[in-house]
Amino acid sequence: xxxxxxxxxxxxxxxxxxxxxxxxxxxxxxxxxxxxxxxxxxxxxxxxxxxxxxxxxxxxxxxxxxxxxxxxxxxxxxxxxxxxxxxxxxxxxxxxxxxxxxxxxxxxxxxxxxxxxxxxxxxxxxxxxxxxxxxxxxxxxxxxxxxxxxxxxxxxxxxxxxxxxxxxxxxxxxxxxxxxxxxxxxxxxxxxxxxxxxxxxxxxxxxxxxxxxxxxxxxxxxxxxxxxxxxxxxxxxxxxxxxxxxxxxxxxxxxxxxxxxxxxxxxxxxxxxxxxxxxxxxxxxxxxxxxxxxxxxxxxxxxxxxxxxxxxxxxxxxxxxxxxxxxxxxxxxxxxxxxxxxxxxxxxxxxxxxxxxxxxxxxxxxxxxxxxxxxxxxxxxxxxxxxxxxxxxxxxxxxxxxxxxxxxxxxxxxxxxxxxxxxxxxxxxxxxxxxxxxxxxxxxxxxxxxxxxxxxxxxxxxxxxxxxxxxxxxxxxxxxxxxxxxxxxxxxxxxxxxxxxxxxxxxxxxxxxxxxxxxxxxxxxxxxxxxxxxxxxxxxxxxxxxxxxxxxxxxxxxxxxxxxxxxxxxxxxxxxxx
Amino acid sequence: xxxxxxxxxxxxxxxxxxxxxxxxxxxxxxxxxxxxxxxxxxxxxxxxxxxxxxxxxxxxxxxxxxxxxxxxxxxxxx
Numbered sequence: 001x002x003x004x005x006x007x008x009x010x011x012x013x014x015x016x017x018x019x020x021x022x023x024x025x026x027x028x029x030x031x032x033x034x035x036x037x038x039x040x041x042x043x044x045x046x047x048x049x050x051x052x053x054x055x056x057x058x059x060x061x062x063x064x065x066x067x068x069x070x071x072x073x074x075x076x077x078x079x080x081x082x083x084x085x086x087x088x089x090x091x092x093x094x095x096x097x098x099x100x101x102x103x104x105x106x107x108x109x110x111x112x113x114x115x116x117x118x119x120x121x122x123x124x125x126x127x128x129x130x131x132x133x134x135x136x137x138x139x140x141x142x143x144x145x146x147x148x149x150x151x152x153x154x155x156x157x158x159x160x161x162x163x164x165x166x167x168x169x170x171x172x173x174x175x176x177x178x179x180x181x182x183x184x185x186x187x188x189x190x191x192x193x194x195x196x197x198x199x200x201x202x203x204x205x206x207x208x209x210x211x212x213x214x215x216x217x218x219x220x221x222x223x224x225x226x227x228x229x230x231x232x233x234x235x236x237x238x239x240x241x242x243x244x245x246x247x248x249x250x251x252x253x254x255x256x257x258x259x260x261x262x263x264x265x266x267x268x269x270x271x272x273x274x275x276x277x278x279x280x281x282x283x284x285x286x287x288x289x290x291x292x293x294x295x296x297x298x299x300x301x302x303x304x305x306x307x308x309x310x311x312x313x314x315x316x317x318x319x320x321x322x323x324x325x326x327x328x329x330x331x332x333x334x335x336x337x338x339x340x341x342x343x344x345x346x347x348x349x350x351x352x353x354x355x356x357x358x359x360x361x362x363x364x365x366x367x368x369x370x371x372x373x374x375x376x377x378x379x380x381x382x383x384x385x386x387x388x389x390x391x392x393x394x395x396x397x398x399x400x401x402x403x404x405x406x407x408x409x410x411x412x413x414x415x416x417x418x419x420x421x422x423x424x425x426x427x428x429x430x431x432x433x434x435x436x437x438x439x440x441x442x443x444x445x446x447x448x449x450x451x452x453x454x455x456x457x458x459x460x461x462x463x464x465x466x467x468x469x470x471x472x473x474x475x476x477x478x479x480x481x482x483x484x485x486x487x488x489x490x491x492x493x494x495x496x497x498x499x500x501x502x503x504x505x506x507x508x509x510x511x512x513x514x515x516x517x518x519x520x521x522x523x524x525x526x527x528x529x530x531x532x533x534x535x536x537x538x539x540x541x542x543x544x545x546x547x548x549x550x551x552x553x554x555x556x557x558x559x560x561x562x563x564x565x566x567x568x569x570x571x572x573x574x575x576x577x578x
Numbered sequence: 579x580x581x582x583x584x585x586x587x588x589x590x591x592x593x594x595x596x597x598x599x600x601x602x603x604x605x606x607x608x609x610x611x612x613x614x615x616x617x618x619x620x621x622x623x624x625x626x627x628x629x630x631x632x633x634x635x636x637x638x639x640x641x642x643x644x645x646x647x648x649x650x651x652x653x654x655x656x
Contacts, residue, residue, distance in 0.1 A: 235652075236626070236651065236652035237652050237653060237654035238654075240592070240651075240652075241591060241592075241651065241652060241653040241654060241655075242654060242655065244591070244592065245591060245653070246655070247655030247656060248655065249591055249653045249654075249655055250653070250654075250655040250656070252590045252591075252650075253590065253627065253650055253653060256588070256590075256629050256632060256648040256650075257629065257632055258632040274599075278591075278655075279590065279591060279594070304655070321655075322655050322656070323656075443656060444656065447656050449656060450654065450656075453627070454626075454627065454652075454653065454654050455626060455627055455634075456654060459634070461634070462634075463633070489656070490654070490656070493654045560631075560632055561632060561633075
């Protein structure tokens, strides 16, 4: 990964690619790379869909190596949803292949003058950028099928569906899994709309003739990887629960904790939870000839993804993640697994963030556009989005815009981005993360659920405000650093509890890059990434009043614990004091 | 003395394999979570997260008539 591939989509005479050395970006990867380039090169006051914005696609520091779990791909830009800096990351194969191709980043710059769409094909020998309007408005699954026919099976694809072409603020960037399903997404913040604005429909990465990146110290690297994999296998969450049930194992526990936001954040529990739990999904999947244990990229040893077949045993979607099951499930009052899996597929196919879309449809239900619990209406609304009807375009703009259009007071967003599946009144630590993350409301940015609910890395009482600022701060720092490595965030369960597994991760980085990182340098890396992101947002006009939850979380108590969000404003303003 | 009480016990994920998902536990007074685990033949090491009425507790916590006890093995996601 010695180079950056820059493609000027607005160049005179058509798009032009140039390869540059890393320069000031040497040593950066993943979110560290995307946020460095955005904060340094993108004018913070630019329009996210205009030529001054850039879309940066970066594998992590360990992507494309033999390290397990190292295929996260970071996608960064100024977000059309939040108006701030954005990094959304995804699993799937592309990070591995991009790393092996030697690119530490692809940077899409400028905008084409007309309305043409392009495909970018990157192989070992050359980069081709071809106009191909026959791909326009293809859904992700149809698009990848076409790419397979043209380029064979040894590829990985990064693509947008119709939502990205229509520049919807909830549009995702899709990544293919090992079987070439476009089912892993950099979902949040409308990164797909920025790719659409650049006129790029798909990036095809040709895996032919590529070799794994070679570590500086092969022996130490192998030894560290062995200890790392053993640590993941030994921890009960990464070794047993995630492969057996996937992320949706959380439905029951968050519901039992009274932190499961149902009917647009009205209640903290949902009567239909057991019908859509991870346990129920896993049984259903197995009974239909599919299952809950699948790796989203080669080299994944946790295997938390899965495959969901319909009642005739035909592929319906990948196993929906917990947040998707929640957004189209309890949030909308829906308890039908088949309908939820159908909604998951439509989001992947149209190229939409499942969290933003499910939350938006729940807000539309609050407004009376459809009834809570009406799964067919939810699916029909998703088709409106995919078709780009006037109603669909309003929904595709996300929950904040839809709430304003429909006159809804209760709109669960921070910095314009929808809250995910954990109510901040009953899990106060996640409320701190939602409020203060530079990304807008994002559970992954500082996953306090681990400590507030799951008792990983200690325990902080979720129902009290004490200790939440420190918890969220430390997790936001650690997460920013992990997001730079290309490692899947789920390694955190093992490294929070097992110091020797954290050491194995450091040893992997050190053996590969010839470094001498310590836990202090990891903290330093995480802080520096957050500081760059906060600085960009500040220059884009964000102040401390943007680091707040919607007012109703402090005013309306949530059942069954009858709690409000109690962390004070002055405490929220302390999160980034270091 | 000898007060009869009912506790709803919910088992999740791997804990319900070969057992049950939701059951009612009948017992005498002064029960703790540990007593209930013992009578259900669940070892303390299998249980990572204990809720009584949706609040985190540990194995020494007292269980009262009408309580709901929810037990989870180590789980995670996100």
